[in-house]
Amino acid sequence: MPCGGHVMVARFLSANDFLFSKSAMVDTPENAVVVCDLEKRFGAFVAVNRVSFSVRRGEIFGFLGPNGAGKSTTIRMLCGILRPTSGSGMVGGLDIRTQSEEIKARIGYMSQKFSLYQDLTVEENIDFYSGIYRLSGEERRKRKEWVLGMAGLSEHRKRLTSVLSGGWKQRLALGCAIVHQPPIVFLDEPTSGVDPLSRRRF
Amino acid sequence: MKFRRVRAVARKEFLHIIRDLRSLGMAIAIPMLMLILFGFALSVDVNNVPTVVWDQSGTEASRELLSRFDGSPYFSILSQAQDYTALERAIDTRQALVALVVPSDFAERIRSGRQAMLQMIVDGSDSNTALIALGYAEAICRAYGAEVAIDALRRSGGPSVRVPLDVRSRLWFNADMESRHYIIPGLIAVIMMIIAALLTSLTVTREWERGTMEQLISTPVQGTELILGKLIPYFVIGMLDVLLALLMGEFVFRVPLRGNVGLLLTMSAIFMVGALSIGMFISIVTKSQLLASQVAMTTTFLPAFLLSGFMVPIANMPLVIRAITYLVPARYFVSLLHGIYLKGVGLEVLAVEALFLTVFGAAMVLVAYWKFQKRLT
Ligand SMILES: Nc1ncnc2c1ncn2[C@@H]1O[C@H](COP(=O)(O)OP(=O)(O)O)[C@@H](O)[C@H]1O
Ligand SMILES: [Mg+2]
Numbered sequence A: 001m002p003c004g005g006h007v008m009v010a011r012f013l014s015a016n017d018f019l020f021s022k023s024a025m026v027d028t029p030e031n032a033v034v035v036c037d038l039e040k041r042f043g044a045f046v047a048v049n050r051v052s053f054s055v056r057r058g059e060i061f062g063f064l065g066p067n068g069a070g071k072s073t074t075i076r077m078l079c080g081i082l083r084p085t086s087g088s089g090m091v092g093g094l095d096i097r098t099q100s101e102e103i104k105a106r107i108g109y110m111s112q113k114f115s116l117y118q119d120l121t122v123e124e125n126i127d128f129y130s131g132i133y134r135l136s137g138e139e140r141r142k143r144k145e146w147v148l149g150m151a152g153l154s155e156h157r158k159r160l161t162s163v164l165s166g167g168w169k170q171r172l173a174l175g176c177a178i179v180h181q182p183p184i185v186f187l188d189e190p191t192s193g194v195d196p197l198s199r200r201r202f
Numbered sequence B: 001m002k003f004r005r006v007r008a009v010a011r012k013e014f015l016h017i018i019r020d021l022r023s024l025g026m027a028i029a030i031p032m033l034m035l036i037l038f039g040f041a042l043s044v045d046v047n048n049v050p051t052v053v054w055d056q057s058g059t060e061a062s063r064e065l066l067s068r069f070d071g072s073p074y075f076s077i078l079s080q081a082q083d084y085t086a087l088e089r090a091i092d093t094r095q096a097l098v099a100l101v102v103p104s105d106f107a108e109r110i111r112s113g114r115q116a117m118l119q120m121i122v123d124g125s126d127s128n129t130a131l132i133a134l135g136y137a138e139a140i141c142r143a144y145g146a147e148v149a150i151d152a153l154r155r156s157g158g159p160s161v162r163v164p165l166d167v168r169s170r171l172w173f174n175a176d177m178e179s180r181h182y183i184i185p186g187l188i189a190v191i192m193m194i195i196a197a198l199l200t201s202l203t204v205t206r207e208w209e210r211g212t213m214e215q216l217i218s219t220p221v222q223g224t225e226l227i228l229g230k231l232i233p234y235f236v237i238g239m240l241d242v243l244l245a246l247l248m249g250e251f252v253f254r255v256p257l258r259g260n261v262g263l264l265l266t267m268s269a270i271f272m273v274g275a276l277s278i279g280m281f282i283s284i285v286t287k288s289q290l291l292a293s294q295v296a297m298t299t300t301f302l303p304a305f306l307l308s309g310f311m312v313p314i315a316n317m318p319l320v321i322r323a324i325t326y327l328v329p330a331r332y333f334v335s336l337l338h339g340i341y342l343k344g345v346g347l348e349v350l351a352v353e354a355l356f357l358t359v360f361g362a363a364m365v366l367v368a369y370w371k372f373q374k375r376l377t
Helices: A071-079 A100-106 A122-132 A137-151 A166-177 A196-201 B003-019 B021-041 B060-071 B084-092 B106-111 B127-155 B179-200 B203-210 B212-217 B223-251 B261-286 B289-307 B319-325 B329-343 B347-371
Strands: A009-012 A031-042 A045-056 A061-063 A086-091 A107-110 A184-187 B049-055 B075-080 B098-102 B119-122
Touching (some): A045 A071, A071 A107, A122 A137, A122 A166, A122 B003, B021 B223, B060 B127, B119 B127, B179 B289, B261 B289
Parallel strands (some): A009 A184, B049 B098
Antiparallel strands (some): A031 A086
């Protein structure tokens, strides 16, 4: 990752498979993410069954598990876009239940499904997200060039996103998710549908 | 609320609109089409009704009467017939809507002071036109009859005759009785309702269906910023539609605008915000584009079309329906439009309507905001 060690990449694994010692699950400044007994039910269906883990600052943390294990659901709860049924979680020292809006300013999230605007050009998508994250002036311009360079799309900035190939799309989505240089990044299956060569680049 | 975010959302939404030629076309074509349709085709005025005559009398008196029909703006005599078969054919083939038959003893009866007859046959399949045409015909005959009577009296050397009553009715506000002058202003309300609700009803649902909303709600963007940013481009388009309607009203349909244009635009803007927010609200609660456009049609277009009083005056509706119209925001806007357009009155008269409209606009914005959740499911 070009933006170095302060980015946490979380490719989640069904957390039931993991046992953490309780001592590790304290919200200290070294811990970027701390999750305790996090549970999500959809009706009677348990999508995430009391997950506990913690991720240190600078750590790249992966989450592995079969389809339907609850990886995406866990990430969504950590991003503050899905309310947990029970349990607690801290992201960057903020409570996912009560401070979800504050969390959103400090994270980057790339969802499992491609979620950029296909009818906008590469550049327009980047501009939109840098506007949402309120970048301005010189910083905005620099970050745009950085995203374009990282995604290898400098020559294709005026192209519509819909005509890009899978790997390009994914890199652009990643670029938009981290255009504001968040200290914590959640990537949900960032390399699915990407050829092995592009996968290496991630 | 941060200006930069609102601007980012508004700009993105503008781009969606100009990239999607269909919706842009809709925003321009629908108003034009409706204006043309209602302005030209749907005229409830009765003018130049095609008329066929069978003048069995063939006298100066009968020609005089018929020339009054032809000379009025309501009838135009297109052909002469010599028998009933020809009359019937003219009406059956819709070459004529009205047939006039002057009996052979017409002049004779008039001269001898007996009551003369005129037969009028009207195609009742268009009952509205038939009724109005009958009314005009009666008026023409009555005027003719009165003149004949006065003439006769005078000639018989009677005392100078004074007509006891002379009614001269004068219509205010729509002196030419042009239904167009009534329909075009009200149509603006209907157009705005359709455009506003239909276009915005898709803007949030589209993002849910395409998955872009999931990305968006993971950012710090606030509900107010998102809603406002999405409303701005549609507001601009809607107001352009209002201008389009105003210009067409002025230059194509020649509808006189007697009131203050500034007031008209201000009220349109308020109504527009309300209508856009309805669409936004629908978009937020439905989460499916198909459902959203159907809900938008039934909850905004139909009431605006049927219950706003833009075509059928509310006073002519049954009591129950009349009560329901008070819940239709377009109703207030239509009466504002009529007031400003036809009567040239200002806020001193239209304050209640303006107040209702403002309350409606504000309430819809709040409801849309309150319903928007930055969360999944
Ligand atoms: N909004 C929802 N409503 C109902 N069930 C859901 C919802 N979201 C996810 N699920 C279910 O929760 C389970 C976990 O889903 P998910 O977190 O997407 O799994 P993974 O990402 O590990 O493949 C799946 O069985 C899925 O069908
Ligand atoms: Mg998943």
